[in-house]
Amino acid sequence: MIRVRALQKVYPGGTVALRHIDLEIAAGEFVALIGPSGAGKSSFLRCLNGLIAPTAGEVEMDGEPVTGATGERLRRIRARIGFVFQQFHLLRRLTVLENALIGRLGHVPQGRSLVGWFPVADIVRAKATLQRVGLGGLWDRRVDTLSGGQQQRVAIARALLQEPRVLLADEPMASLDPALASTVMQLLRRINEEDGITVVTSLHVLELARAYGRRVIGLRDGRVVYDGPPDQLTDAVAAQIFSGAQP
Amino acid sequence: MTRTARWAGWVAILALFLWSASATELSLLRMVEGVPFMLDFLRRMVPPDFSVMGNAVTGAVQTLQIAVVGTGVSALLALPLGFAAARNVAPSWLFYGARSVLNVFRAVDTLVYALFFVAAVGLGPFPGVLAVVAYTTTVLAKLYSEAIEAIDPGPVEAVAATGATALQVLRWGVLPQLVPQFLSFTLYRFETNIRAAAILGFVGAGGIGFYIQTYLRMLNYPAASAVLLVLVVLVMLVDFASSRIRARLV
Numbered sequence: 001m002i003r004v005r006a007l008q009k010v011y012p013g014g015t016v017a018l019r020h021i022d023l024e025i026a027a028g029e030f031v032a033l034i035g036p037s038g039a040g041k042s043s044f045l046r047c048l049n050g051l052i053a054p055t056a057g058e059v060e061m062d063g064e065p066v067t068g069a070t071g072e073r074l075r076r077i078r079a080r081i082g083f084v085f086q087q088f089h090l091l092r093r094l095t096v097l098e099n100a101l102i103g104r105l106g107h108v109p110q111g112r113s114l115v116g117w118f119p120v121a122d123i124v125r126a127k128a129t130l131q132r133v134g135l136g137g138l139w140d141r142r143v144d145t146l147s148g149g150q151q152q153r154v155a156i157a158r159a160l161l162q163e164p165r166v167l168l169a170d171e172p173m174a175s176l177d178p179a180l181a182s183t184v185m186q187l188l189r190r191i192n193e194e195d196g197i198t199v200v201t202s203l204h205v206l207e208l209a210r211a212y213g214r215r216v217i218g219l220r221d222g223r224v225v226y227d228g229p230p231d232q233l234t235d236a237v238a239a240q241i242f243s244g245a246q247p
Numbered sequence: 248m249t250r251t252a253r254w255a256g257w258v259a260i261l262a263l264f265l266w267s268a269s270a271t272e273l274s275l276l277r278m279v280e281g282v283p284f285m286l287d288f289l290r291r292m293v294p295p296d297f298s299v300m301g302n303a304v305t306g307a308v309q310t311l312q313i314a315v316v317g318t319g320v321s322a323l324l325a326l327p328l329g330f331a332a333a334r335n336v337a338p339s340w341l342f343y344g345a346r347s348v349l350n351v352f353r354a355v356d357t358l359v360y361a362l363f364f365v366a367a368v369g370l371g372p373f374p375g376v377l378a379v380v381a382y383t384t385t386v387l388a389k390l391y392s393e394a395i396e397a398i399d400p401g402p403v404e405a406v407a408a409t410g411a412t413a414l415q416v417l418r419w420g421v422l423p424q425l426v427p428q429f430l431s432f433t434l435y436r437f438e439t440n441i442r443a444a445a446i447l448g449f450v451g452a453g454g455i456g457f458y459i460q461t462y463l464r465m466l467n468y469p470a471a472s473a474v475l476l477v478l479v480v481l482v483m484l485v486d487f488a489s490s491r492i493r494a495r496l497v
Contacts (some may be wrong), residue, residue: 110415
């Protein structure tokens with residue numbers, strides 16, 4: 001359960017990313033976050049796992065405050081939240097397996113992780129997860145030799161290996177061509193259905209949100225302007241989210 | 248930029264060149280007059296006298312050793328300095344301080360440092376090592392700091408987002424981006440240091456340069472050319488090996 005109260009984010013320099021956001025996301029939901037660029041989607045997702053600190057308001061993850069958490073407590077919260085980035089953010093000189101194992105850093109003894117000597121159980125687990133996202137046998141490849149779609153699946157495997165309760169994805173399809181976009185969406189959907197992991201993903205394509213989201217949240221100018229099922233997301237409502245036309 | 252300003256710029260550059268050319272007595276005639284002497288010099292160098300091979304190899308090995316130790320120590324010293332001189336890591340007081348110190352020390356070349364250290368610690372390879380360290384540390388620190396500034400923050404953030412500790416973020420988010428580049432820069436400086444260390448002997452700081460200078464001074468040109476040939480082979484071998492390794496690093 002994610003609980004967001006009166007969330008506000010103003011960047012130094014005065015850019016207002018989030019004005020006032022109140023919402024709850026129950027465990028196991030699949031939420032598509034839509035809105036024009038600059039609506040605050042990234043800032044919202046980054047506040048959820050404490051990658052950025054909000055200016056005001058609170059975020060709670062399973063009853064535990066994310067806002068204000070530091071050090072060990074923040075790390076424990078983050079370890080339970082997978083985050084998938086638009087630009088993948090993999091270590092491009094490392095192998096597929098090494099990148100995936102980074103998802104285990106919150107679980108393995110620090111000393112062993114620093115010398116790169118991961119426990120066998122974690123390696124087995126990483127390989128199984130890579131197999132699951134369709135990258136079996138590519139373990140030893142450097143990630144910069146993979147296609148964009150494969151790289152994003154490495155990033156998803158890295159997030160899954162955290163054994164997260166929540167998976168946040170910031171426009172995970174924006175760097176991929178449309179055909180790959182739907183396979184990544186299907187993968188996120190499977191993760192949500194098979195593992196019961198809450199998925200919150202921002203999307204830049206309305207059609208994807210309609211096709212895959214069970215709940216759609218529309219953001220505009222740092223506020224929630226739509227929150228409901230995809231079938232009530234009419235063209236008129238969409239136009240309001242994206243062009244700003246008043247109803 | 249206006250047309251006139253551009254023309255004025257070109258005229259100024261031309262004027263600077265002509266002024267410098269006359270001051271340095273640039274003369275095609277004098278060069279042509281010198282050609283017979285150059286040819287004579289070269290003629291005296293052949294055939295090389297390979298009876299001095301023992302000395303040549305001893306000198307070459309010592310040059311290699313000076314470059315190895317000098318580059319190695321420099322790489323270690325340059326690590327903290329590189330981070331101190333990186334805008335995105337160091338606090339601004341440290342950054343400006345470190346950058347200024349590096350710029351001052353880098354203005355002086357290895358050979359000048361060698362003169363200084365020979366006076367300070369005496370003749371031999373040790374002042375040569377110190378000279379290599381003094382210059383190379385500043386160059387490597389500058390190169391390292393530029394690599395640190397060019398680091399992609401995305402993967403670093405991604406590792407932090409997994410709940411990793413600061414040390415784990417350093418190990419898995421930062422080092423994989425830096426280590427190959429650091430190694431590559433260090434190897435490149437090692438190549439350059441072989442050449443720099445080769446002339447250190449001219450000022451008494453050890454290595455193959457000592458033999459080149461001694462034989463030239465004794466007018467023993469065949470011996471000097473044998474030593475020069477050994478130097479050429481050493482430089483080519485090191486360049487070849489180093490560039491092969493560097494190509495695999497990037």
